[in-house]
Amino acid sequence: MTTPRTIDDDTDATPRDTLDGTRVGKGSDIGAIATIRRGLALSPEFRTGLPLTLALAVISTLGRIVTPIAVQQVIDRGLSAPGGPDLGLVRQIVLLAIAAVLVTALAGYLMNVRLFTVTEGGLATLRTTAFRHVHDLSVLTQNTERRGALVSRVTSDVDTISTFMQWAGLLLVISVGQLVVSTVLMAFYSWQLTLLVWGCFLPLFLLLRHFQKLVATAYTRVRERVGEMLAAISEAVVGAPVVRAYAVEDRTSERIDTAIEAHRQSATRAQKIVALTFSSGEIVAGIATAAVVVVGVLLGVGGDITFGQLVAFLFLITLFVGPVQVGTEVLNQAQNAVAGWRRVIGVIDTPADVADPGPDGIVLRRGPIDVRFEHVSFGYPNGPRVLHDVSVTVPPQSRIAVVGETGSGKTTFAKLLTRLMDPSEGRVMVDGVDLRDVQFGSLRARIVMVPQDGFLFDTTLLDNIRYGRPESSEADVSLALTELGLAAWVEGLPNGLSTPVGQRGESLSAGERQLVALARAYLADPDLLVLDEATSAIDPATEVRVQRALEGLTRGRTALTIAHRMATAEAADEVLVFAAGRLVERGVHADLVALGGGYADMYASWTAQRASRA
């Protein structure tokens, strides 16, 4: 899609394809080693007591070698001793082995506990860091990604790392260790047979890389299909009223079935690859064993190795095959884990375009606020310019109305004013200070914007209203509602202030949600209030009442309202008229009508509508 769009006039329209801000990083350009290094840096917990954990891991690995050695020693030196079976030696070796097994188990337990504690701690930190960073990203960046996908960055992506670290990662270390140790031991018994075993497995190792790619691709596909399937199902759930009202159940279930079937097929395909990969290890193991028997017997006949050595060697092959098979499985997990880690790191390393200056920033004093736009222009990265050279001063305690056609730049103006975005050129000054230099805490306390869609959290009405000021008491909230003239409405709800509002506030009507959002902003008590069509679903009588209280005539608040309703403009101290990204007219309503420009046309059309009947 390449057409310019009117993203401007809509608070939640997402310009995902062309007009995006900095995209949420996928981390796909980070190499595996760099991923791991960066990941370890992000979760310092991972390194807590690492030497001891590693030491325990080494003990664990060595412990696994004990059985075959013991078996070999028992057979070769105990049972097949030249002077007849040596019972004392057998008993000694077995007792030593039992002690070793117990030490191994203890070391394994301690290592597991340490590993779990450390990794879960580190991953909780990683999750929280990524979560916070998502909120710190600019609105534009947040909108480059579906919300569900962002959630997966702090949930399932992190979970894949957790699974890998606690289960697979350790197995990988142990497997590699076991491969090395068993190779050394095998070589100790017979270097010829060792070469033979490696000769059998080498092609498999070489093929493994290729298999890994196949597996990784297959699993990536599965993950994509899961996403598509969930999107299809969620559409049917979220859009249930539309599906019902238009009786399109059959079509909807067909769409879902297609997604479900696509997922099933991709999962089955992945399973096929994994099953075939896994079984190839088994075949190679059989070939290697057979080869060892043949060559071993020939060597034995020639007197190069003893009976006990060959038997021990056959045991060692089992020891060698095990880690190969486990390793194949583990590498699959590793693919997932590194991919997951990359996605989490991708989020964390995405620059926050609109950044908090932090402690060095300026704290604004409370009180009447004035705003000055100095030659402000704004264009989306890679997109057209949507606001051109706007210079305007909003005096303290004034009531400003912003009007204009869809796509005229109204919402961009509001977003720059509240620093949801930063200007491409020029600057926005508040109380004589560049908005970019103001600490976020101070900025958000003094300037509050109410968007059109009043998002509510799934809790009570009370908690939603005091969201911006959690320290408020129930009495404060009641007082605010009374001042807004909404007390009667709340009393009419089944449980008053304790009424749960449901997910996203969906137990309430759209108009009621807007009332809550407005009450929330009122209680937050900002010095500059920006309403972005925040009353579009509220009845006029309530709207007038609420807006009057909100604008805080008595309190000296500066208020800026974006509205379709011309009544708002009529009542404002000053009207700003936007057209095609420019501030084209400004002044009081009567003057603008007299001017006979675009505003006068808009007003005429509105009054014509009104007059058409009443």
Place this chain on the structure above:
Amino acid sequence: MPERGLDRSVLRRGFAVLGVAIREEPRIFGIALVGSVLFGAMTVGNAWVLGRVTENLITPSFARGDVAAGALWSAAALIISVSLLKAVGIVLRRLFGGIMVYRLEATYRRRVTRQYLRLPLSWHHKHPTGQLLSNANADIESVWFPIAPLPMAIGVVVMLVVAAVALVLTDLVLSIVGFVVFPTIIGLNLLYQRYLSPLQTVAQQLRAEVSEVAHESFDGGLVVKSLGREASETARFAAKAGELRDAMVRVGRVRGLFDPAMEAVPVLGVLAVLMIGSIRIESGATSPADLIQVAYLFTLLAFPIRAFGWVLGEMPRSVVGWDRVRNVLDATGGFSYGARRLPAADGPSRLDVVDVRFSYEGAEVLHGVDFAVSAGTTVALVGPTGSGKSTVANLLVRLVDPDTGAVELDRVDVRELEPGGVAGAAALVFQQTFLFDDTVRGNVTLGVEGVSDEDVWRALRLAQADGFVAALGHGLDTQVGERGTSLSGGQRQRLALARALVRQPRLLVLDDATSSVDPQVESRILAGLRDSTAPSTVVVIAYRRATIALADEVVYVEHGRVVDRGTHDDVLGRTEGYRELITAYEREQADRLALAEAETSGG
């Protein structure tokens, strides 16, 4: 959430769920089982073959210092054949185990989503989106999780029996050691499951909660940002993430103990066998080859026997998931359809709303709403925010049914109409626009057959959407994105309107459906509706004067009751509430003028 005292019943019910799976896919399960049995038999066979090779080939060859080439090659062939058969077993077991799991998942996903589409909206209201999604995804996954290792576990049983026979045949005394080791392993597994499953259930629940917090917080990102609540949101998330961490560490302690124990027990078994075996060799009761075979059997069985653990360990999650899935599948909605069709006559419908009462979550919100709209006329439903207008709109197109009273289209109770009957005659345009992740065309036609592109363009024109659609890159074929995110609010509303208009409904219900559209555009839409060649009966919910002006009659509601009805002028003259609502802006303006004058004259 069941937590305590579930051990025995979980096992019983867990096996019942497995039974369901086997009944659903008997053939595939059979093939996977054959694979497992083959794998099991060949694992034991491998040990047996190696034992025989040692006894009959290696030992004599070493003793004689000579070997027959034929015997050597047949031994090699035997070992490789056993491996090949074992590999075939692995492929059959894993592949068909997987196929079975994915088929079951797909089957139940289809059933669950069919239910979502079938169940009434009142049911949907009680079940949050997140929950329904996790029913269809994570819950179904966890139900069938134990299926993958199930054939393996059953194969292990076969293996154990074969191994037991082989052990007894080889050496009775040594086999007794085996009979001690295997029950120990099974006992360990049961113990593990008993301690771990409640912990894992808690962790699973917390995992869902972490996801819920993140989802809600990101969803409300704009509010979080504009009120500067990032720090408290992070604290809220960190608290949940911390709970999950602690729960996982508790899981880790149990698992951390279990894993080394599971590894140690078979090893200790082998060592015991060696100890006892060496004594028996000394006394001549057994041969070195027999001892090797027994020791080998033990090492091989130690790993597969854990498949039991996988099946048993996943059972509690499976049962919990099954309960959640059954809750959906067994839900009964009181939504039944009749068999009546509306008279085939074209043209606008007559609408009667007869003394309708409706409750939402136990509280009555409509208290006997009663009005009629004669065919072809337009009625404006007006009332303050929260007075029940949207509920009436939902009743008109039968998204919900009244507690008492009735909604009638052409004198037929909508509950008596056949499925799809109401949607065939009436269309509602919602206050909250919903678009599908589809093309513009798909969103307008919603797959209805026989709608030509000309029809679509005509509807778009009427909804004042033809201009921007024509400007989109691919016109009618443009994908609108998830929930239509690539379009603005006003554009989305106009597409939703076109969706209703293309059906040429006999009753059109507009629930504040043009609130995001510019006044100028709205007035063109309204003019188009009025002059349309395919007239409808229209019920319009609106606050804007111009919209109300379109109506022949006004029905004014307050607190779920019809307070007045009549022409705009009559109601305006009679009813205080309506007058206040309609003239709010003018009075506001007058107040301000008065205030300004007072200030001027005062100052």
